[in-house]
Amino acid sequence: MTTEPDLIAYVSARPLLVDLLARELAGRRIATEVLSVAAVPDHRWVDGVLLVDLDRPGIPFAEVIAIARRPWRRRIGLFDVLDPGIAERAFTVGATVMVATDDPIGRICDRIVLPPDALASADIRGRPVDAVRRVGSLTARQREILELLAAGTGRQEIAARLSISTQTVDSHLRGLVRRLDASSTADAVRLWAVAFPAVRASALEHD
Structure with missing residues (x-):
């Protein structure tokens, strides 16, 4: 060839x-x-x-x-x-x-x-293909929540913005952490930051 x-x-x-x-x-x-x-x-x-x-x-x-x-x-x-x-x-x-x-x-x-x-x-x-693909494997709701979290939005505010309970937010966070094969919520946010670099450093402190 x-x-x-x-x-x-x-x-x-x-x-x-x-x-x-x-x-x-x-x-x-x-x-x-x-x-x-x-x-x-x-x-x-x-x-x-x-x-x-x-x-x-x-x-x-x-x-x-x-x-x-x-x-x-x-x-x-x-x-x-x-x-x-x-x-x-x-x-x-x-x-x-x-x-x-x-x-x-x-x-x-x-x-x-x-x-x-x-x-x-x-x-x-x-951006590394692997990071983009892993984030892409999330559901639309999981990506929405992870993007808000990466932007520094707290759980209660995320719940209010999306008109869902904080328990539902927590459930989505647990699900996306598993799907990304991440060790924690903070690890998931770091992966988002790799795939989408415009992320506030303070967001990496969330867990």
Whole structure:
């Protein structure tokens, strides 16, 4: 297998980004093509890379990635705002790389073209993939509570904001600690801080 793929195909609602990528990849002599969702199953590029929008209406990214799992060398998810739940779902159905659309165009192309083991590190916008995936495995409510806790919000205030009891908050905290395989609530907050670095240091004192 050659280092670079034969084709980069897009299932995307980002015409400007697609145009910029096409120009950059043309300089690397790599063909590009825009596909509709319906066209994905009929493409059988053994050495191709498929880019799929993760956060655009009308694009069922999980279905598209799952369909493309076998024929394509890599399935790459494009995102504007990193959602851990979406990231975990995309990885689960077969995505191999996540790429932030606001990265420099050269870096985006590098992450698209190079095999994962040739990249400097396994990360999503500088965040370890493992941390993002573990946080992404939480339920929406567990993530909501952990995010509030990481921001320095106390248990009683979390309960008030979410219109639930403090006992329910505690139950969710115990559940998320187990699901993250963390040693404590503070350890879970540290994991969130790794996946999402904008966290107040004081939050790490909660347990």
